[in-house]
Amino acid sequence: MRFSDIHERAIARKGGVAQLNALLPQLPPAAELKARTDDRYLAEITRCVFKAGFVWRVIDNKWPGFEAAFQGFVPAYWQQVPPDVLEDLARDERIVRNMQKIRTVPENARMIMDAVHEHGSFGAFLSQWPSEDQAGLLLWFKRHGSRLGGNSAQYFLRYVGWDGFVLSHDVVAGLRLAGLLDASPTSKKGLQQAQAAFTGWHHETGLPYSQLSRILSCSVEG
DSSP states (O other), X not given: OOHHHHHHHHXXXXXXXXXXXXXXXXXXXXXXHHHSOHHHHHHHHHHHHHHTTXXXXXXXHHHHHHXXXXXXXXXXXXXXXXXXXXXXXXXXXXXXXXXXXHTHHHHHHHHHHHHHHHHSSHHHHHHTSOGGGHXXXXXXXXXXXXXXXXXXXXXXXXXXXXXXXXXXXXXXXXXXXXXXXXXXXXXXXXHHHHHHHHHHHHHHHOOOHHHHHHHHHHXXXX
């Protein structure tokens, strides 16, 4: 299926080109990925992990408390944090006291620090990974991170400005409607099928992957 057909359907559903364009994510300059500090990457990963399966606005409203409780999310500290600190956090009313998710912070801090040791910063690591291999990056997050095997890593990448797709319910429905996805979207095969679809559309249109993803979502959502 040509993306022009999907684009036209999205325009019709949203009431016009201007209305659709107003919904599309705008990519920040590529230099911002490198400029963002490692603590901000750990913070955003943690925010996405805590939002998974939860009411997002609750996490956003409590986020100043998270920043205070996790002391700014410095990865070098959290990668080797003593167990009693995590136990104290499980009783800290400033955050959502989910011990399983609290334990992801040191694990994801170690993931970040491993990338820092090899690339100089986590932003430098992300900036050198091409959008044409988002499937490979998502599998990397699944292998090296904690609770990053579903959509959390995809939303994290979107929020920090890395150009990629998000396999939301509507995007998955759109891919299936186009006959381009017949596997689970969280499986290696499913990610590779989604990658092939978006890479083909990127070459067809020249549009960023994040905008292609949003347009596809708009083409099927109410």
